[in-house]
Amino acid sequence: MNGISRAGDEHCLVLNTSIYGLDAIKKTAYRFADKASVILQPASENAVSVTFNFVGKHAATNPEQVIGDFCNELLDQDLREIIKRETTPVRNIILAHAFSRTSLVEQE
Amino acid sequence: MLKLSSTIRSLSESTETGTIVRRITDNPNYVPALRSNEYFLNRNGHAVPAGFGGYLFATLPVEAAAPLNSFLLDPEVTFLEHGDVIRITPDRKSLRALYRRNSPHNSFLLTERCNNFCLMCSQPPKPNDDSYIIDQILRTVPLISPETRAIGLTGGEPTLLGSKLIDIVQALKANLPHTAVHMLSNGRNFKDIAFARTLANIQHHDLMIGIPLYSDISSIHDYVVQADGAYDDTIRGIINLKSLGVKVEIRVVIHQATYARLADLARFIRRNLTFVDQVALMGLEMMGFTKFNLEKLWIDPKDYQPQLVEAVEILDQARIRVSIYNHQLCVLDPRLYPFNRKSISDWKNEYMPECDDCTRRQECGGFFSSAKLRYSRYITPFKTAS
Amino acid sequence: MASVFEEAVAYLPKDSSYKLLPFRFIRLDPARYVAVNEVGEWQTLARAELDMLVHKTLPPENPLYLSLKSKHFLEDQDSDVAIDLLTLKRRTKQARIPQFTGLHMFVVTLRCNHSCRYCQVSRQSEDRSAFDMTIPMADKGLDFTFQSPSRAIKIEFQGGEPLLNFDLIKYIVLEAKKRNKTENRKLAFVIATNLSVLSDEILDFCRTHKVMLSTSLDGPEDLHNANRPNVGNNSYQITIDGINKARGALGVDQLSALMTTTSLSLPRVTDIIDEYLRQGFRGIFLRNLSPYGFAIKTKVFDGYSSDEWLNFYRTGLDYILELNKQGLRLTEFFTGLVLGKMLTPYGTGFVNLQSPAGLGISAVIFNYNGEVYPSDEARMKAEMGDKVFCMGNLLTNTYEEMMLSTALLDPLSDSISETVPMCEECAFLPYCGADPDYHYATQGDFVGHKALSGFCRKNMEVFRYIIKKMEDDPEARAILESWVRW
Numbered sequence: 001m002n003g004i005s006r007a008g009d010e011h012c013l014v015l016n017t018s019i020y021g022l023d024a025i026k027k028t029a030y031r032f033a034d035k036a037s038v039i040l041q042p043a044s045e046n047a048v049s050v051t052f053n054f055v056g057k058h059a060a061t062n063p064e065q066v067i068g069d070f071c072n073e074l075l076d077q078d079l080r081e082i083i084k085r086e087t088t089p090v091r092n093i094i095l096a097h098a099f100s101r102t103s104l105v106e107q108e
Numbered sequence: 109m110l111k112l113s114s115t116i117r118s119l120s121e122s123t124e125t126g127t128i129v130r131r132i133t134d135n136p137n138y139v140p141a142l143r144s145n146e147y148f149l150n151r152n153g154h155a156v157p158a159g160f161g162g163y164l165f166a167t168l169p170v171e172a173a174a175p176l177n178s179f180l181l182d183p184e185v186t187f188l189e190h191g192d193v194i195r196i197t198p199d200r201k202s203l204r205a206l207y208r209r210n211s212p213h214n215s216f217l218l219t220e221r222c223n224n225f226c227l228m229c230s231q232p233p234k235p236n237d238d239s240y241i242i243d244q245i246l247r248t249v250p251l252i253s254p255e256t257r258a259i260g261l262t263g264g265e266p267t268l269l270g271s272k273l274i275d276i277v278q279a280l281k282a283n284l285p286h287t288a289v290h291m292l293s294n295g296r297n298f299k300d301i302a303f304a305r306t307l308a309n310i311q312h313h314d315l316m317i318g319i320p321l322y323s324d325i326s327s328i329h330d331y332v333v334q335a336d337g338a339y340d341d342t343i344r345g346i347i348n349l350k351s352l353g354v355k356v357e358i359r360v361v362i363h364q365a366t367y368a369r370l371a372d373l374a375r376f377i378r379r380n381l382t383f384v385d386q387v388a389l390m391g392l393e394m395m396g397f398t399k400f401n402l403e404k405l406w407i408d409p410k411d412y413q414p415q416l417v418e419a420v421e422i423l424d425q426a427r428i429r430v431s432i433y434n435h436q437l438c439v440l441d442p443r444l445y446p447f448n449r450k451s452i453s454d455w456k457n458e459y460m461p462e463c464d465d466c467t468r469r470q471e472c473g474g475f476f477s478s479a480k481l482r483y484s485r486y487i488t489p490f491k492t493a494s
Numbered sequence: 495m496a497s498v499f500e501e502a503v504a505y506l507p508k509d510s511s512y513k514l515l516p517f518r519f520i521r522l523d524p525a526r527y528v529a530v531n532e533v534g535e536w537q538t539l540a541r542a543e544l545d546m547l548v549h550k551t552l553p554p555e556n557p558l559y560l561s562l563k564s565k566h567f568l569e570d571q572d573s574d575v576a577i578d579l580l581t582l583k584r585r586t587k588q589a590r591i592p593q594f595t596g597l598h599m600f601v602v603t604l605r606c607n608h609s610c611r612y613c614q615v616s617r618q619s620e621d622r623s624a625f626d627m628t629i630p631m632a633d634k635g636l637d638f639t640f641q642s643p644s645r646a647i648k649i650e651f652q653g654g655e656p657l658l659n660f661d662l663i664k665y666i667v668l669e670a671k672k673r674n675k676t677e678n679r680k681l682a683f684v685i686a687t688n689l690s691v692l693s694d695e696i697l698d699f700c701r702t703h704k705v706m707l708s709t710s711l712d713g714p715e716d717l718h719n720a721n722r723p724n725v726g727n728n729s730y731q732i733t734i735d736g737i738n739k740a741r742g743a744l745g746v747d748q749l750s751a752l753m754t755t756t757s758l759s760l761p762r763v764t765d766i767i768d769e770y771l772r773q774g775f776r777g778i779f780l781r782n783l784s785p786y787g788f789a790i791k792t793k794v795f796d797g798y799s800s801d802e803w804l805n806f807y808r809t810g811l812d813y814i815l816e817l818n819k820q821g822l823r824l825t826e827f828f829t830g831l832v833l834g835k836m837l838t839p840y841g842t843g844f845v846n847l848q849s850p851a852g853l854g855i856s857a858v859i860f861n862y863n864g865e866v867y868p869s870d871e872a873r874m875k876a877e878m879g880d881k882v883f884c885m886g887n888l889l890t891n892t893y894e895e896m897m898l899s900t901a902l903l904d905p906l907s908d909s910i911s912e913t914v915p916m917c918e919e920c921a922f923l924p925y926c927g928a929d930p931d932y933h934y935a936t937q938g939d940f941v942g943h944k945a946l947s948g949f950c951r952k953n954m955e956v957f958r959y960i961i962k963k964m965e966d967d968p969e970a971r972a973i974l975e976s977w978v979r980w
Contacts, residue, residue, distance in 0.1 A: 027915075027916075027919070030915055030916065030943075030945065031916060031945050032945065033943055033945040033946060034945045034946050076519075076521075079519070079544065079545070079548050080518070080519075080919055082548050082549075083514060083516075083517065083518075083548055084919075086513070086514050087514050087515060087516040087517070088516075090513075090515060090516060090577065091516040091532065093577065093581075094516070094532065094577060094580050094581050094584055095584065097581040097585075098581050098584035098585040098588065099585075099588070
């Protein structure tokens with residue numbers, strides 16, 4: 001369950017970690033460094049609070065827009081996790097062969 | 109269309125047994141020491157020179173008794189020339205030219221067996237054991253004139269010969285060090301790297317394998333060649349051959365099942381098989397299985413020009429050599445003229461009635477004689493040569 | 495007669511299940527996403543389609559399916575040759591790595607007779623002993639150069655104004671060619687020069703030994719002179735006269751020009767392009783400004799944001815495409831390089847779009863004092879007082895010591911895109927590169943926080959812009975494809 005609350009310059013979003021993986025949340029927060037100051041804190045056993053602070057050079061931005069983009073990006077991160085889980089083994093094989101010294105066809 | 113075979117009649121006792129494979133000459137002053145190896149082609153009923161291994165008469169000889177190993181040719185036969193190699197069947201009733209010295213398009217059919225079953229196969233496969241062909245070819249190779257530019261190896265599927273194929277290529281290398289060899293193969297058996305290596309190890313000076321690839325999509329290619337798994341095998345075969353330094357040409361026959369994704373195939377080749385030596389885009393031949401599958405295959409070449417132009421541009425941009433075969437100039441988009449090759453074998457080509465007044469007949473390859481069955485409705489003679 | 499031939503449907507996969515092959519994705523514009531595979535093949539698609547693709551519900555009848563299969567985003571029951579091909583393609587993309595260092599730059603002197611606003615290094619001085627490279631350094635530099643296994647070696651002369659030390663250039667060219675008799679590499683020479691001291695003797699030498707010239711042309715006269723003042727002279731006129739003289743003596747293909755972008759250039763992109771056309775060039779490289787050197791030190795740094803440069807780039811590219819549509823052949827080289835990564839199986843020799851970075855392993859520079867740096871920007875950093883990238887000195891260190899120095903290996907290994915936050919999951923990774931010197935200069939470390947990186951922002955928008963052009967404008971696409979050097 002998530003919702004956005006506001007306190008002064010701070011906007012706070014609570015995310016359920018059984019829906020949004022913690023890694024996905026962190027990666028998304030990292031990406032938004034140019035749009036807001038983002039602080040992550042545990043909210044409860046299954047929740048993380050994401051606090052957005054729009055001050056200084058971020059003061060002019062539209063908070064709702066940024067938070068909306070943040071949520072969209074979270075969904076994208078979720079997709080990326082799925083792709084990564086499935087394709088990492090294949091990718092490792094491709095890289096191992098691509099960078100090996102032996103001829104590709106000798107692997108048969 | 110030029111006939112390459114004929115019925116014959118024995119005129120005297122034959123001292124050879126089995127299939128006869130001999131080279132012929134029309135030179136009555138041929139080196140006496142070597143005459144016993146050659147058969148003499150006697151065209152004009154003059155005095156018969158002595159000492160040849162055998163004789164082919166165009167007309168009945170005037171002498172009472174024909175020399176040993178004499179045969180009378182069918183009156184229609186006009187195709188035999190000095191330096192050709194002929195085969196006479198064991199029953200001594202038919203003759204065929206296996207090699208024609210003056211033809212730019214000599215090729216050997218190595219077998220009629222095949223492990224594909226293409227919808228448009230112009231040489232429908234037969235499962236018979238035709239390994240006797242190999243022996244005839246090995247006997248022909250030493251008789252081939254060394255100035256011969258190129259020899260083709262076709263089938264069926266040549267690689268089904270296994271080590272015998274290697275023997276043939278080796279014989280071609282040993283006997284004809286200045287002759288190129290162009291082999292048509294579906295490439296599937298070259299997925300076995302060891303087999304590909306035995307071919308590469310011959311180190312033939314000028315060998316190219318022409319391998320068809322009909323789509324970037326496996327299921328479409330497999331459908332066209334009517335064999336499950338053929339696409340994967342063919343791709344692996346191409347990769348293996350190229351990794352061993354053997355030249356590969358990719359061939360695409362353009363018809364209903366292949367024209368729609370032609371540009372996608374070109375992009376696929378450019379991205380995945382950039383290392384191929386050339387690409388040949390071919391018009392449909394109305395022979396063999398094509399007739400049976402005509403409704404599945406026929407599309408007027410005029411109607412697929414946009415796809416063809418796009419595909420050629422994609423490959424040409426990557427500086428992959430592209431050639432177009434078996435198309436008439438009047439149905440080709442003019443942008444494609446630089447890529448068009450006049451290539452229909454001289455014993456196969458003909459023109460349609462519409463072509464009578466065309467000023468570019470010579471440049472244009474015309475048609476296969478089989479094209480009478482169906483050809484483009486846009487055939488139009490050129491009025492001025494440009 | 496019953497048909498012995500099967501229908502197409504008989505060859506379709508037995509069920510509609512498929513596996514994903516490695517790919518990344520990013521939002522392209524409000525309506526579309528773009529997915530890019532391990533080797534840079536791309537596919538635009540809607541977010542909903544991306545979702546279906548990843549959740550394995552994309553049906554084979556969807557037109558997207560065949561395209562994704564052909565481009566190796568997915569693999570179904572029908573065929574398992576995708577991995578073989580992806581491996582070949584991946585290997586091809588990185589083939590330049592074992593080829594190793596190609597570009598070797600020799601800073602033959604720091605002396606210069608211009609005072610370009612953005613110049614990183616030059617000195618207004620007559621003192622040769624202080625600012626000229628010596629022959630022993632040049633010899634060591636050539637030793638270093640031929641240690642590289644690369645078949646193709648390019649030797650580039652930099653400065654200051656290199657022609658002010660033409661004697662050393664002559665020495666290096668002749669010595670290199672002498673060594674090449676046994677080395678048998680493909681050797682190329684180029685001098686980066688302002689053309690102000692172009693004598694007949696110099697031109698003769700260049701013609702004889704096929705030495706190419708590369709000069710700076712920043713735009714029309716007023717812009718060029720504002721950027722590149724030469725006291726008492728008209729720098730623009732000197733450049734134009736030099737271009738014509740050089741072309742006449744060497745041939746039009748032996749002389750190239752590069753522009754440098756300053757804040758003064760930003761509103762003038764069409765003027766700059768017109769100037770290039772007027773001077774007979776049929777290609778231009780829309781460069782951005784590196785953020786250091788003399789400029790920062792003297793606090794006249796043209797601090798323009800990435801967005802302003804992007805406007806400059808987009809306007810310039812649109813203008814060039816428009817000119818092409820009207821029948822004029824004009825190439826934008828930066829876009830051409832990016833397109834090479836997008837459309838061909840090959841990697842790039844352009845050092846700014848390489849990962850691992852081109853530092854050392856692609857290019858190396860020998861400074862006038864013998865010090866060795868892995869890029870021109872790294873040398874500039876040194877001139878500003880920070881020798882973090884200094885690999886060693888030709889006179890005192892061996893090839894192994896320098897190529898294996900932490901000064902080189904740390905930035906290389908720290909910045910590999912596949913190992914770095916945001917880059918490792920970025921759809922544009924195959925098109926982009928690592929730029930440790932840029933990030934060190936702007937953020938203080940070799941990697942940088944990409945959300946705050948002008949390099950990242952610029953590149954991402956360039957890639958988006960090019961892909962959208964290819965997708966939305968077929969005429970532009972044909973023009974863009976013709977710019978790729980295969």
